[in-house]
């Protein structure tokens with residue numbers, strides 16, 4: 326790998342010095358390349374982030390029981406084109422989604438989730454899909470879920486004021 330070093334009497338030092346400095350320049354050139362690459366990387370990253378559509382977030386209620394439900398619900402939502410994230414809260418029976426509003430809508434995501442067997446705030450799961458769920462996942466159809474609009478009302482249900 327080393328470039329051949331010519332062995333000339335009394336000149337060894339110079340040649341070696343030249344070799345070292347050429348290595349150093351190479352190193353500097355490589356550093357420049359690395360820095361340039363980083364700058365390009367950062368620029369491309371920033372540009373694409375700016376070009377990216379604004380992420381829309383939505384929250385809606387989804388019924389379900391367990392971790393298996395969570396998997397199915399989130400998978401169904403994420404399968405919708407434009408959805409970037411979906412998190413279902415087992416306790417609150419609530420779904421949080423992030424999506425590109427140019428590609429999809431909260432309603433379309435609710436439809437997809439319902440089609441997988443789970444009732445959402447606005448969509449009821451088809452009987453067939455519900456029946457196809459694992460026994461432990463067949464949630465109570467009257468199960469309370471956190472709804473985006475009726476949160477206060479629900480919280481105040483049971484006590485009069």
Ligand SMILES: [Cu+2]
Pocket residue numbers: 389390391392393394395461462463
């Ligand atoms: Cu389940």
